[in-house]
Amino acid sequence: ALLSPGAQPLAGKHALVTAGPTHEPIDPVRYIANRSSGKQGYAIAAALAVLGARVTLVSGPVGLPDPRGVTVVRVESAREMLAACEAALPADIAVMAAAVADWRVAREATQKLKKTPGAAAPTLEMALNPDILATLSHHASRPGLVVGFAAETEAVVEHATAKRLRKGCDWIVANDVSGDVMGGDRNTIHLVTAAGVEDWPELPKAAVAERLAARIAGAVAPPPPG
Numbered sequence: 001a002l003l004s005p006g007a008q009p010l011a012g013k014h015a016l017v018t019a020g021p022t023h024e025p026i027d028p029v030r031y032i033a034n035r036s037s038g039k040q041g042y043a044i045a046a047a048l049a050v051l052g053a054r055v056t057l058v059s060g061p062v063g064l065p066d067p068r069g070v071t072v073v074r075v076e077s078a079r080e081m082l083a084a085c086e087a088a089l090p091a092d093i094a095v096m097a098a099a100v101a102d103w104r105v106a107r108e109a110t111q112k113l114k115k116t117p118g119a120a121a122p123t124l125e126m127a128l129n130p131d132i133l134a135t136l137s138h139h140a141s142r143p144g145l146v147v148g149f150a151a152e153t154e155a156v157v158e159h160a161t162a163k164r165l166r167k168g169c170d171w172i173v174a175n176d177v178s179g180d181v182m183g184g185d186r187n188t189i190h191l192v193t194a195a196g197v198e199d200w201p202e203l204p205k206a207a208v209a210e211r212l213a214a215r216i217a218g219a220v221a222p223p224p225p226g
Ligand code: CTP
Pocket: 018, 078, 096, 097, 098, 099, 100, 101, 102, 129, 130, 131, 132, 133, 134, 147, 148, 149, 150, 151, 163
């Protein structure tokens, strides 16, 4: 169903969105990160706000302006992102678009690591980060609709379908990243739900966001019958 312009079907709903990369500190001046631009998550936060939702955007370090009408909570590490998400609950909708670092450095150095002449390069021991999507999916205050992302380079729908079940979320927005899309402005999406798979055409990230927001509105705020 098409929404009429200016309709606010998500009025009164709280949506929690994550976006961007996380930075995992090595020492006070170094970190491990990934190539997420944050563009898709920011566009989704903006699109949900346009439909009337109160939106909390928990964002890793990105160079993007705050979307209009959205409350932005800025974090660096995965553990800070999880804490900010839990602090933002309760929410009706959660959309986890962040590219969370799977691992962090096990012991962050409190002083800058120094080169010692003749000494070997340091070896970094890694520790598994908390899974924010899985944690929210099994939370005592679980949002009514939990949406995860999956960036895949092969067997996109198979991997995304397995991920949906493993994480316990309701939908997976599977993003085909086999081309050169990291940091780009377009995405090819397969929406994986309990009912099956919807294949979307290649779209600009803003159009993906609008389509997902409308789909979310249809699921959590169905139009009254008649
Ligand atoms: N995610 C998360 N917390 C993590 C890792 C991932 O919340 N520590 C979320 C992402 O925001 C995304 C979804 O889980 O919504 C899938 O992330 P992805 O990296 O594709 O899945 P992983 O389970 O980490 O599997 P892998 O990277 O091995 O494919």
